[in-house]
Amino acid sequence: MATAFSKIKSAFKLLKQIDFDQLNKLSEKVDLPKALAGFSNLDDNQLSGLMKMLQSDKGTRELPVINGDFYEVHLRLTEEERAIQFKVRNFMESEIKPLVNKYWLNDEFPFEILPKFTELNLCGVTYEGYGCPNLSFLMEGIIAMEMARIDSSIATFFGVQSGLVMGSIYLCGSEEQKNEWLPQLQQLKKIGAFGxxxxxxxxxxxxxxxxxxxxxxxxxxxxxxxxxxxxxxxxxxxxxxxxxxxxxxxxxxxxxxxxxxxxxxxxxxxxxxxxxxxxxxxxxxxxxxxxxRLPLANSFKDTANVLRMTRAGVAWMAVGCARGAYENALDYTRKREQFGKPIASFQLIQNHLVEMLSNLTAMQTLVYRLSELQDNDLLKDEHASLAKVFCTLRMRDIVSRAREVMGGNGILMEYNVARFVADAEAIYSYEGTKEINSLIVGRAITGYSAFV
The missing domain is CATH 2.40.110.10 (Butyryl-CoA Dehydrogenase, subunit A, domain 2)
Structure with a gap:
């Protein structure tokens, strides 16, 4: 008797989860007294399962935080480095994200962001002196990723200014040239290009x-x-x-x-x-x-030193582009409903999301190790080239899947994935194509050069 009574009490708890309108509709279809009596015949597992089913149908489940850093590689950062990462992330989300689609569509550059960009004080990330922050190559990569996570164009602008231009002067310039140009470029008082x-x-x-x-x-x-x-x-x-x-x-x-x-x-x-x-x-x-004339630039080997340094940054940009596409797609699938359910609850959608996250996680762990090599002065051309090849290939796959899970909405700017799909094509090609970087790695591992 006691067991039957406790089960009926549980039944009332279940019914309390149903609002009044739902209870009226239920009474039209079900003999409630008979249904209550039937609860006494349910075992504990059946009753627990029924409660879980009703609770899940309420739509009150707390979903996991959207986070592309699945293996939590950020834990390798110091508190100071983590603070810089969040500073860049907040800047990109508050200052760049609201205007990026407009400028992207209009084929224009948002010059009004430069004063706020200057406040970040991050140009010339890894250089010592001349007003530069003198941070690690790892932090340079983190910054590139955070920028590309919102917009690859802004990340590219930063890469040209901070990496290619300032890097050429820092590595190949005279002291007079460094003193003239690096402080102004660092503060974005002057803008540079790399030809x-x-x-x-x-x-x-x-x-x-x-x-x-x-x-x-x-x-x-x-x-x-x-x-x-x-x-x-x-x-x-x-x-x-x-x-x-x-x-x-x-x-x-x-x-x-x-x-x-x-x-x-x-x-x-x-x-x-x-x-x-x-x-x-x-x-x-x-x-x-x-x-x-840059006095220490006397052969293409000197040019290659600049490219080696910045190619690692391009691999990080690919990670950022992929992460932005993945996180936007995941957010979309949890909000978009079809057949009465969020499409994120469907097996095929979850398969795409897991494939995307798998590639993204592999990319992140690779570039973290790449930057560790660079910080320990162990980076070789083939290291940077392998990262460029792998990360840009995987990036292409991720943005493609992100667009796929969004269906037709995936080609609309307002859903923030179409831009990643388009921009990925440029990242895939610049700073050395897949084929050229593959030959650099191939030469290193075989001992034979396949260049013409």
């Missing part, structure tokens, strides 16, 4: 640059073209890499805005990284003084 790629020379830049430099009594005379140069339409200084016709070696030059013979045309019609303003640079008897 290596040419209209007909991308992957073959090591030995095939057609832009030439000739030393004369008036200075170095530069002739040629550069293409896809980020920030070029509004840069104050551009690093131009040109082949010295005397010794056939690649050298670096600081070309100042307004220099005669230097002309920039904005590249239009891009489908990727539309906020980044890329330019086609034409140099026609452009004269650069010896004082603006």
């Amino acid at each position: 290596l790629t040419e209209p007909e020379v991308g992957s073959g830049a090591a030995g095939g640059l057609t832009t030439t430099a000739k030393k004369t009594e008036e200075g170095w005379v530069l002739n040629g073209q550069k293409k896809w140069i980020g920030n070029a339409p509004f840069s104050d200084v551009t690093i131009i890499w040109a082949r010295d016709i005397e010794d056939n070696q690649v050298k670096g030059f600081l070309v100042r805005k307004g220099t005669p013979g230097y002309h920039v045309e904005k590249i239009k019609g891009k489908l990727s990284l539309r906020i980044v303003q890329n330019g086609l640079i034409t140099l026609e008897n452009c004269i650069v003084q010896e004082s603006d």
Whole structure:
């Protein structure tokens, strides 16, 4: 009797979870007194299962926090480093996210963000002196990831300014050049561009640059073209890499805005990284003084040192792009309902999400180790190239799946995944294609060079 009574009490508890309107509808279909009596025939497991079922149907379940860092690799950061990570994340979410779709669609750069960007005080992340923060390469990667998690264009702008431009001057410049340019670039008082790629020379830049430099009594005379140069339409200084016709070696030059013979045309019609303003640079008897030649840039090996340093950052950007797509897609699937349920509760959707998270987690652990190598001065070309290959390949897969689980809404800007899908294509290609980086790794592991 006591057991039957306790089960009936449990039944009333179950009924209390049903609101009045639901109880009226239920009484029209079910003989409630008979149903109550039937509860006494349920064993404890059956009764517990029924309670769980009713509770889950109420829609009050507390869902897990959306977090792309599934293995919690952030635990390897110090408190100071974690604070910097959150500073960048808050900036990107509060200042960049609200305006990014507008500027992306309009193919424009949001210059109004530069004063707030300056307040982050993060340009020249790893450099010592000249107002630079002198942080670890790991933190440089974390910063790139956090930026790309919201927008890959802003992350690319930062990578050009802080990495390629400032890095060229820091590694290859004279002390006078460093003192003139690095503090201003660090505070974004001056904007820089990095001119290596040419209209007909991308992957073959090591030995095939057609832009030439000739030393004369008036200075170095530069002739040629550069293409896809980020920030070029509004840069104050551009690093131009040109082949010295005397010794056939690649050298670096600081070309100042307004220099005669230097002309920039904005590249239009891009489908990727539309906020980044890329330019086609034409140099026609452009004269650069010896004082603006980078004295420690005397061969492509010196150029490669800059690229090696920044290629690790591109792998981190790929992680950020993938993470942003994954987290937006996961959020969408938990809110989007079909057949009366959130689509996140369907097996096929969960399979896509797990595939995405698996790739993302592998990418994160790889780039963390990559930055550890860099911080310990153990980074080699093949290390950076392997990370670029793997992370950009996996990024492409993740953004594709993110778009897939969102169905037709996946191509709308308002759902914040279509932009990641488009931008991933540029990240996949720049700083060395998959094929070129594969050959760098292949040469390292086989001992044979397969370059033409």
